[in-house]
Amino acid sequence: MASVSSASSSGSDDENNDKQAASSSSSNPFASMIDTDFDMSKVPETEDIRVEQYFSKEELAELSKIEMTRYRNMKRNYDVMRMLGLPGKKPYFMERNRRSLVQPKEPPTPPLTSSESEEDEEWTPELERKKNQPPKKPWFLLPPKKPRILKPKSQMTGPHQKPKAKKKAEATVSKAPETRESDDDGAKTFMGFQAEEVAEVQAATASSLAELEKKMKDLDLEIQQEEAAGPQDGQEEGSESDISTDLEEELLSTTLQPAKQQELNKEPVEPLDTGETRKSRYPQRNIPRKNYKEVELPDDDHYLFCEDCNELYEGDCPVHGPLTVVKDKEVPKGEENRAVRTLPDYLSVCPSKIKGAGDGVWLDGKAMHKNLVFGPYDGKISGPEIGMTSGYAWQISKNDKVKYYIDATDVTKSSWMRYVNCARNEEEQNLVAFQYYRNIYYRTYKPVPPGTELLVWYGNEYAKELGISEKAQAEQEEPSQIKKCKA
Ligand SMILES: C[S@@+](CC[C@H](N)C(=O)[O-])C[C@H]1O[C@@H](n2cnc3c(N)ncnc32)[C@H](O)[C@@H]1O
Structure with missing residues (x-):
């Protein structure tokens, strides 16, 4: 001591x-x-x-x-x-x-x-x-509050919720020069957002991991080029690529990386002196470079929570390394039953163990370890009218304000994650939802034994609507039955 x-x-x-x-x-x-x-x-x-x-x-x-x-x-x-x-x-x-x-x-x-x-x-x-030096002012960013296991900041929005921001949203819509739903091609104005904002969303909302991977590869190429050009101030020497594909993983996986947000921050910037030791294994390359003149907190969804350190990091945990992303099966958008067909290996959609909850997602045959990440939650970007009433939408916030919703009602445009039900108590919860670069992901926060239904926490409001309180017991299990699975 x-x-x-x-x-x-x-x-x-x-x-x-x-x-x-x-x-x-x-x-x-x-x-x-x-x-x-x-x-x-x-x-x-x-x-x-x-x-x-x-x-x-x-x-x-x-x-x-x-x-x-x-x-x-x-x-x-x-x-x-x-x-x-x-x-x-x-x-x-x-x-x-x-x-x-x-x-x-x-x-x-x-x-x-x-x-x-x-x-x-x-x-x-x-x-x-x-030392009588003028004050140095590189950036300093206070990490946001740690997320709690049962209460992710992101909220699933319920089918019965009235859009609270309706008036405001409508006012915004009427002010917007053009109002139409975003679709897959090109940046359009949407619900009062600027075209660049929609473009940002589209850039961040990789519709599949293939797209995400491509972005990662581009990013890697960019970094390799930067490394070939020699280290700059604020960058670390010997940067190791944290784009790793573990061939030994039975589930095809890749590391979680933000979409190419750096692209959006391309104005000339002064080099940063982070004061970092130069041999750090984990370069902070996810951190968008900041102009010194900005005194701006980063968006609070640029952090990843490390369960083992009980700490938030901007990007991967420097001690425990990157999170592992489990890939969805690739199915083109618009195809019949796309959602179920995107299920990764070892997962299936079958009736939930929760009475009256409809279908749920089950893990078959194989145990999963903690810190596996699923996502992003795929669906259609929507405004509050759809988002707050569909029962399949997660809200996406920026600086504590709801910006839009990702709605997975349409099974031809969404992924299997739409079938994951809400846990009734902490014990049965095995997934946490988190927002990272405007996308929703689910992470296993404890090992999941085979034959278990995957359950996430939707957020307090929605849980209340479903009649779930945090203390509720899992008393309403479905009697054992022959499962009729969708896939
Ligand atoms: C995102 S969907 C989940 C998939 C849904 N079970 C299905 O079959 O399509 C959310 C809906 O599932 C049901 N649900 C999810 N969790 C529940 C729970 N713990 N208790 C009761 N219903 C639940 C509710 O109807 C809710 O609106």
Whole structure:
């Protein structure tokens, strides 16, 4: 306990850690801890962790107690990772070159390139002042709140819900120069959105993983070209492609990547100095480059939650690696029974175990491990009239505002995910829904034994409509029967 708190209270603990990691294990005071007998009692309690040194007076004045605790937790996690010899990513707020939490009054100054020796030094406002340098203002992004297992931010919208935003939506529609539903070809104006916004949505709504993969390949090519051109500031050397296809996976899978959002951010940008160590295995290439003059939080659906770290990351988890996406079967849109035909191997659509729920999706023959991702949820982009009443629509939000709905009513245009029912309690829930780059995905958050129905949480409102409360018991199981499956 003492050794960690003394290390963390010093202004240069990471410098020490870096050097210790690099030197031989005999000179590493943490060497004895790098084993399975690691003694958690040596880790200080959150409230004993000091983080004040990373913030300026102005920033400290703005921080709430909850935020402070969160920063302490982040530092604690990071310290433990370092103690275990694991390559944890330094939290943003500890970065020397991070952007100030308090918006600058003066026009921001581009960061100075760090010298080698500076690179290892830990940033504190005091150190900055000592060095008499102008304040550096690269970006600093506060991750959003962690999602809770049972309550994804995204909501499935129920068949009986009245569109609350009806008036507003209608007003928007009437103001729109052209109002028609988006379809597969070209960007059109839609429900009052700008053509670029629709284009963005279409870019992000890859209708199949093949499309997503193509985008990923393009992105990879772009990165290879960038790498061939040599590392730029803010990029890491030796970037490894995180587009991996694990041939040993029986289920064809690929890593979850956002659609090519970077394309939308193509204006010339100043290079970023992230203050990252250059040998990190996981380049943050999912992070759209930002202009220094922007003081803008990224859309909050650019984060992925790592169950094991209990932390959100912009892109893949730096410790546990990328999530694995299970591919839908490829079926052209418009074909009969497309939804059922897109079922991946080992899944089938059969009557639900929930009385009165209709069909559901079942896992046959094979167990699934956690952290498998399904999606994106396929369907038609709709406005609130359809979205809030269909019973098959997920809402897509941007900065806490509902932007549109993905409606999977039409079985010729949607995928198997439309058949997944709502869990009645946490115990039977095995999928979490999450929004990532304007798409809805489902992720297994615990191992799923064969012969289990896949069940996700639709969100509080819809669950209430279905008569489900979080505490409800799974008392209404269908009596065992011969299943009549669709596929
Ligand atoms: C997205 S669909 C799920 C697939 C649907 N069961 C089917 O056969 O097409 C949502 C609808 O399924 C039914 N449903 C889903 N979960 C349910 C639950 N826990 N209890 C009762 N009905 C449920 C409701 O009718 C709901 O409107």
